[in-house]
Amino acid sequence: MTVTEHLYDVVVIGAGPAGENVADRVVAGGLTAVVVEQQLVGGECSYWACMPTKALLSATTSHPARTLGASDAAEQVAAALARRDRFASHWHDDDQVAWLDSAGIALLRGRARLAGRLAVDVLPADSDEPVARVTARHAVVLATGTSALVPPVPGLREVGAWTSRDAAAAQEVPASLAIVGGGVVATEMATAYADLGSAVTVLARDGVLPNLEPFASAMVVRSLEDAGVDVRLGAEVVGARRDERGVELDVGGAGTVRADEVLVAVGRRPNTHGLGLGSIGLDDGSWISVDETLRVLDRDGTLLDGGWLYAVGDVNGRALVTHQGKYQARAAGDAIVARAAGLAADDEPWGWHAATADHAAVPQVVFSHPEVAAVGVTLDQARSRGIEAVAVDFDLSATAGAALRPDGFRGQARLVVDRPRDVVVGATFAGDGVDELLHAATIAVVGEVPVKRLWHAVPAFPTVSEAWLRLLEAYGRPDSRHDLSGRPARVPA
Numbered sequence: 453m454t455v456t457e458h459l460y461d462v463v464v465i466g467a468g469p470a471g472e473n474v475a476d477r478v479v480a481g482g483l484t485a486v487v488v489e490q491q492l493v494g495g496e497c498s499y500w501a502c503m504p505t506k507a508l509l510s511a512t513t514s515h516p517a518r519t520l521g522a523s524d525a526a527e528q529v530a531a532a533l534a535r536r537d538r539f540a541s542h543w544h545d546d547d548q549v550a551w552l553d554s555a556g557i558a559l560l561r562g563r564a565r566l567a568g569r570l571a572v573d574v575l576p577a578d579s580d581e582p583v584a585r586v587t588a589r590h591a592v593v594l595a596t597g598t599s600a601l602v603p604p605v606p607g608l609r610e611v612g613a614w615t616s617r618d619a620a621a622a623q624e625v626p627a628s629l630a631i632v633g634g635g636v637v638a639t640e641m642a643t644a645y646a647d648l649g650s651a652v653t654v655l656a657r658d659g660v661l662p663n664l665e666p667f668a669s670a671m672v673v674r675s676l677e678d679a680g681v682d683v684r685l686g687a688e689v690v691g692a693r694r695d696e697r698g699v700e701l702d703v704g705g706a707g708t709v710r711a712d713e714v715l716v717a718v719g720r721r722p723n724t725h726g727l728g729l730g731s732i733g734l735d736d737g738s739w740i741s742v743d744e745t746l747r748v749l750d751r752d753g754t755l756l757d758g759g760w761l762y763a764v765g766d767v768n769g770r771a772l773v774t775h776q777g778k779y780q781a782r783a784a785g786d787a788i789v790a791r792a793a794g795l796a797a798d799d800e801p802w803g804w805h806a807a808t809a810d811h812a813a814v815p816q817v818v819f820s821h822p823e824v825a826a827v828g829v830t831l832d833q834a835r836s837r838g839i840e841a842v843a844v845d846f847d848l849s850a851t852a853g854a855a856l857r858p859d860g861f862r863g864q865a866r867l868v869v870d871r872p873r874d875v876v877v878g879a880t881f882a883g884d885g886v887d888e889l890l891h892a893a894t895i896a897v898v899g900e901v902p903v904k905r906l907w908h909a910v911p912a913f914p915t916v917s918e919a920w921l922r923l924l925e926a927y928g929r930p931d932s933r934h935d936l937s938g939r940p941a942r943v944p945a
């Protein structure tokens with residue numbers, strides 16, 4: 453077979469949100485770029501992750517199918533799945549391909565494999581013979597994302613366990629669903645499938661949302677249980693088998709759990725198998741370590757081969773959310789443009805080309821009921837990093853803004869403050885609609901705004917944002933502070 457030859461300034465492997473954005477940035481900076489994609493332009497987020505799962509969640513919030521009669525429930529489920537299909541663009545990428553074209557980014561379809569310095573082979577999905585060789589003048593960018601991790605539990609693969617892709621794209625709602633894991637995917641999918649009418653069991657070996665503040669986790673567990681979900685904390689699945697009645701899971705020391713389907717949601721692995729990492733001295737299948745401008749590091753932590761290879765998005769394992777991958781893409785894309793012009797990158801902490809926020813200020817919203825929105829560190833994480841931190845808590849329902857929301861609003865907020873520096877290092881809000889409170893907290897953390905100055909950021913009345921005022925009152929003015937133990941805020945009359 454003839455191998456076609458191509459030359460671009462930048463070659464991007466993977467057209468997920470991170471790959472698309474780095475290509476966009478280098479083209480905007482005057483370079484040429486090609487993206488190599490083996491599946492759909494748009495990546496996991498558009499077709500099997502963010503968009504379809506949020507469409508499922510938002511379709512059922514106000515009228516959960518589980519609360520309706522049989523025929524209304526069937527209609528509701530069909531409408532929810534159809535809406536989800538639209539948000540996943542029916543798994544066609546024409547619109548995103550058109551966008552690439554409009555942005556002046558070239559596309560090559562196929563599986564990319566590194567072939568040494570600045571060289572990438574493109575292979576058909578079903579063959580190991582390259583059909584194209586693409587050479588980069590300046591940089592190659594890995595943006596290959598991650599796939600669901602399936603733990604080595606005997607029988608789990610054999611029973612055809614669902615991964616997040618199956619849960620996001622299912623065309624039918626199983627009557628019962630067991631979920632292994634207690635992280636973000638498990639929580640969101642337990643919420644969605646319970647609302648869609650499945651009898652859901654969550655087997656959360658390490659707890660539910662264990663990386664978030666305990667109060668948020670407790671609120672989500674209570675709400676899942678209120679929705680009929682059987683939440684089993686500390687339950688570890690040690691075996692699985694399928695028979696004519698469905699799947700049976702062995703739960704170590706705690707009997708068995710039966711369900712029509714089982715969803716495995718215990719984290720991700722990098723899409724680096726068969727990527728040709730061996731040709732540049734890295735290990736096949738490994739996470740890719742990078743420096744602050746997203747250049748790939750060698751096994752010993754030094755810059756790999758002069759710095760022609762970058763890695764952005766999930767594949768570098770720094771922060772597995774779309775917005776952070778896009779942030780890295782902007783930093784890396786601009787750094788590539790600067791270096792191609794012979795300029796130094798601005799790689800100091802918080803510099804134009806450094807992805808510093810990955811370490812200090814990653815915002816995330818978990819779209820459960822209630823929603824949980826968090827940025828920075830929890831109190832425990834702050835203390836384990838050696839920060840002399842205190843927490844202040846506030847019941848969001850005590851704001852006038854919350855009183856004006858639909859009846860029954862419940863919510864809770866916590867700020868984590870670095871006491872010696874008097875700056876906010878973490879914030880968590882739990883409650884429906886709290887996602888829009890998050891960006892103010894992200895700005896406070898990124899800006900390291902002193903509490904004394906935050907005191908002057910006056911929240912409008914009557915909004916839930918008044919929680920900020922109450923939290924700062926609870927923290928106290930530096931001259932009148934006495935008890936910073938984390939007790940709930942007293943709300944002045």
Ligand SMILES: Cc1cc2nc3c(=O)[nH]c(=O)nc-3n(C[C@H](O)[C@H](O)[C@H](O)COP(=O)(O)OP(=O)(O)OC[C@H]3O[C@@H](n4cnc5c(N)ncnc54)[C@H](O)[C@@H]3O)c2cc1C
Nearest residue numbers: 466468469470490495496501502564597765766772773774
């Ligand atoms: C169920 C679920 C829900 C999520 N919800 C959210 C959310 O609400 N908000 C949020 O911020 N994040 C969410 N995430 C995380 C988000 O999906 C990822 O952080 C994001 O998709 C990562 O983008 P990426 O571009 O790095 O990789 P991906 O989106 O995974 O894209 C990588 C692309 O590279 C391609 N590729 C891989 N290897 C090759 C190769 N060798 N050759 C050519 N192409 C290749 C793949 O086909 C894919 O298209 C969710 C994740 C899951 C699993």
Ligand SMILES: NC(=O)c1ccc[n+]([C@@H]2O[C@H](COP(=O)([O-])OP(=O)(O)OC[C@H]3O[C@@H](n4cnc5c(N)ncnc54)[C@H](O)[C@@H]3O)[C@@H](O)[C@H]2O)c1
Nearest residue numbers: 603633634635636637638657658717718719772817818819
């Ligand atoms: N709304 C969002 O932003 C959103 C939504 C979904 C997913 N995501 C991202 O996708 C990524 C993947 O999500 P996820 O939920 O798969 O991973 P996760 O890392 O959020 O959670 C995985 C959980 O599984 C547990 N676990 C690990 N091994 C286990 C085992 N063998 N048995 C039982 N439990 C085990 C871990 O303790 C952890 O709590 C996350 O990084 C998340 O940020 C984001």
